[in-house]
Amino acid sequence: MQIDLEQLIAGMPGLSPRSGAAMAEAAGVCFDEQDHPCPTELDLAMGGGNGTARVSWREPSEQVKRSWADEPFATEQGAYAVAIGLAREARGLVALERSRRFNGFDYWLGEDEQTLFADKVRLEVSGIRHGTDAQIKARVKQKVEQVAVSDGELKGLVIVVEFGKPRAEVVER
Amino acid sequence: MNDPVSLHREAMALADEAQHELHWGQATKARELFGRAFERELAAIEQMHDAPVLEQAVLIRSAAALGVEAQRFGAAERMIARGLLLDGAPNKILDEMRDLLEQVHFHRHLDLRGLVLDDTDVQMSIAGQAIGFGFANADEFVTRVNDFERILYRAAERRAGRPYREGGSPKKKLKESFEVYLSVPRAASFAVTLRLGRPKEQLEWSEIVGEPGVIAEALDLLEIAQARDMELLQKRIPEESYRRNFVALAKRMAPDGKNVAMVGFTTRRNGQERRVSLIHTRADLESLRLPEPSVAEVKAVEVRGFLKFADDTRAGDGRIKLVEASGKTHQIVVPEGMMTDIVRPLWDDEVVVRGELRGSEIRLDEIDSV
Numbered sequence: 001m002q003i004d005l006e007q008l009i010a011g012m013p014g015l016s017p018r019s020g021a022a023m024a025e026a027a028g029v030c031f032d033e034q035d036h037p038c039p040t041e042l043d044l045a046m047g048g049g050n051g052t053a054r055v056s057w058r059e060p061s062e063q064v065k066r067s068w069a070d071e072p073f074a075t076e077q078g079a080y081a082v083a084i085g086l087a088r089e090a091r092g093l094v095a096l097e098r099s100r101r102f103n104g105f106d107y108w109l110g111e112d113e114q115t116l117f118a119d120k121v122r123l124e125v126s127g128i129r130h131g132t133d134a135q136i137k138a139r140v141k142q143k144v145e146q147v148a149v150s151d152g153e154l155k156g157l158v159i160v161v162e163f164g165k166p167r168a169e170v171v172e173r
Numbered sequence: 174m175n176d177p178v179s180l181h182r183e184a185m186a187l188a189d190e191a192q193h194e195l196h197w198g199q200a201t202k203a204r205e206l207f208g209r210a211f212e213r214e215l216a217a218i219e220q221m222h223d224a225p226v227l228e229q230a231v232l233i234r235s236a237a238a239l240g241v242e243a244q245r246f247g248a249a250e251r252m253i254a255r256g257l258l259l260d261g262a263p264n265k266i267l268d269e270m271r272d273l274l275e276q277v278h279f280h281r282h283l284d285l286r287g288l289v290l291d292d293t294d295v296q297m298s299i300a301g302q303a304i305g306f307g308f309a310n311a312d313e314f315v316t317r318v319n320d321f322e323r324i325l326y327r328a329a330e331r332r333a334g335r336p337y338r339e340g341g342s343p344k345k346k347l348k349e350s351f352e353v354y355l356s357v358p359r360a361a362s363f364a365v366t367l368r369l370g371r372p373k374e375q376l377e378w379s380e381i382v383g384e385p386g387v388i389a390e391a392l393d394l395l396e397i398a399q400a401r402d403m404e405l406l407q408k409r410i411p412e413e414s415y416r417r418n419f420v421a422l423a424k425r426m427a428p429d430g431k432n433v434a435m436v437g438f439t440t441r442r443n444g445q446e447r448r449v450s451l452i453h454t455r456a457d458l459e460s461l462r463l464p465e466p467s468v469a470e471v472k473a474v475e476v477r478g479f480l481k482f483a484d485d486t487r488a489g490d491g492r493i494k495l496v497e498a499s500g501k502t503h504q505i506v507v508p509e510g511m512m513t514d515i516v517r518p519l520w521d522d523e524v525v526v527r528g529e530l531r532g533s534e535i536r537l538d539e540i541d542s543v
Binding site for chain 2 (some may be wrong): 016070073097099100
């Protein structure tokens, strides 16, 4: 599987080219800061199986690195880039709609643009710049529990991205 | 196009622009764009009465978030109230609305409500589980007042060009100028006015009370810490000891996310009101750290015990010992900037120390009372 983060610059129905480009930039900063060559292999845990995806990004300039100096924010935005790319490549889902939450957007994935949110999958993303297996498991558990609050009411796709190894874990609810 | 879907998408495009402006530090422009996005989202909602409840709930939550970001708190509050009445809305969306309502309430706590503040007054508000209406857990509150006072002293000393003071108390005249006095608390969740002592005569410190002023500087720095902008912090506080001291105090003042959810300040200077909210928790501020000298083998460690035996006699780094309940002791190196304001107030307490194991010693990174 190939995830070319530069493709996000073209945007999606629910992802503006500007947001897509910003997320892709953030992801580039995170991979670069962890000294990964481009492209790099991303370890995947998905649906009980394991695999890899080859991820590529544009090498960040010094200016880009400085503009993403807020590490938690860059990590979160970079994780969104990887997650949206992964959802498209692994599940054929694209960001069709978004809604505002405090300090960010929720992305709603799907294939059909007839309704706004009703038949869509809400993307739940979490990013870790450099973490252990235990930290990733804990973050996945936390996210899945958050989604479980609304079990049966909202469909959710939980994706946790860790840039150190790098790896991603995907859970569907 | 005035159909609800188009209006919602217009709202999101405006929010996208606002987010971009925010990223580049254009807060005023961002607020104006969030306001326009809020209007579009409201217009979309007005046409969604017959839509499935999930559609209505998500749009209302989205509008409320935009209202908060546009600082239109009253309108956001009304929107949330409407959303909470939706029958059959997903619990997760309802929970997110309640979180937004906390934001709205906190901004109400920052309101001065007719109170007149002098240039040397600061209203400090805290909210969270440990804070009731007009009551606050004493530890949570007093620690933060003391830390704010320490930040003021350090800012004043730094602005006066004084070298970092690792031991002892601030000069008497400085204390007179910046000592904090508390008003009677107000129920707001819990708010007090902090009044700084005024120089009774022309003091050597009076020049540094002037514009932009030590209070304004302290609030600037707390905002920079909340933005987690270490590069800007380095520009504003070039001296490493002062910077390390400030970072540790800013982390301790931040909400813990459990007992205290928000800490806020309101000031008035030259007729202009300023509000600063500390929303990011200590854990969120984890990335704010100073680069430490690299050594061959470093391992992150966390130890718990009682804080004993301090040696602050050597220039530069100090040393303390931590005694575990089992009697095992740890030698802790305390970098310059941490001993007086961060470590000393915890003397004899049970604490958790996080740091790096370097040889047989631990170099202190963070310390918290248990």
